[in-house]
Amino acid sequence: MLESLFTSSVTETLTIETTLSVIFAALLIGLFISMIYIKTRGKEGYSPGFTITLIMLPAIIAIIILLVGNNVARAFSLAGAFSLIRFRSAPGDPIDISYVFFALAVGLACGMGYILYGALFAIILCSVMVILNLTNYSKSKTNNMQLKITIPEDLDYQDCFNDILGDYTQSFKLLRVKTCDFGALFEIIYLLHLKKDINQKEFIDKLRCRNGNLSIVLNTEILDEKTYLV
The missing domain is CATH 3.30.70.1380 (Transcriptional regulatory protein pf0864 domain like)
Incomplete structure (x- = not known):
């Protein structure tokens, strides 16, 4: 029974129910990640736009994975489309970059139908981030x-x-x-x-x-x- 909960919920033929469940699950997990980010980065300050990005990013990646599926032609088409987009920004904080990859990984898991794996991964990693923040692990003790x-x-x-x-x-x-x-x-x-x-x-x-x-x-x-x- 427990193993069945962690199997992929996505079939080769997309349905409205499957698509909506994946998108809303990715949004909820993204919201959870964003809240943890605000909690752990409150003292250092953060960009409000970045917190919204953390909510949207898992859902965006999930819908891309859903659309691509096992179709190689779609994958190359999407790769060509995204190669036309240029992102120009100042180098980010390493922690912010890690949160971006975190959101990407959750989006990939949800898009492949492994929603519970994505949720479990988010809970474990967010718990680690909260513990590190409470223990001031990353605070420099030097002057x-x-x-x-x-x-x-x-x-x-x-x-x-x-x-x-x-x-x-x-x-x-x-x-x-x-x-x-x-x-x-x-x-x-x-x-x-x-x-x-x-x-x-x-x-x-x-x-x-x-x-x-x-x-x-x-x-x-x-x-x-x-x-x-x-």
Whole structure:
């Protein structure tokens, strides 16, 4: 009895009942995924349009699978149609991308008729996401930051901030140096680990006095030396 619940409900001949059941099941699972996404990503912020996309995507993929079926000609036709569509967007958050693949997998399962498999997969993975969020598994316990300082060309960038950085950071590393404004200015980028309970404003004020009150940017979401702004 239990095994029969996990068999495909889609036959070679589509019916209205089968199609509607697959679409509504995909929409409901997509809604569940979207709600979990909102719950786990609420503190970091999220795009309202992306939450709607998570609802629609499983149903879209499911109906595509239903239409293609075992027909190779339809599959090539749909592939040609989708190749004409170009998606232009900024690189997304890795977690958002994983949710997109999550929704795609659920849509594929529903489209093939394995609705209960798709629901089971969604429940398990969403439970894992909730547990990871509650335990703050992905939260960085370090205080790594990126410091970007603009200095005049006559200031030696190699050692000019070492004393200040030594007082306010546990460690620091010079990542990159580049010229700007036709060589009149230097832009230097540090990866640093601030000490606990320091006054960031006081830290920046001392840097401003040293660099002649030019631009200073302190990015607080930098995790390693490969993650810096260009």
